[in-house]
Amino acid sequence: MLESASLEAWEARQADAADAEMGPDSLPVQEESPAERTGGQEILELGVLAASLPGLVLAAWIRGRKK
Structure with a gap:
């Protein structure tokens, strides 16, 4: 009993x-919905x-000034 x-x-x-060795990198990745991807793309384009x-404007x- 003690051994088991x-x-x-x-x-x-x-x-x-x-x-513990697997760490956070091994967690399953949640896929983004198409709406989330589009929102991210819009933010990137605005950036x-x-x-x-x-x-x-500077150019x-x-x-x-050169003229």
């Missing part, structure tokens, strides 16, 4: 150690536009 309890405890510790707009200002 010890064996079960040892197996449980081994399983816990294996789970690119916001980043490029000051660059375009136009520099070109205007």
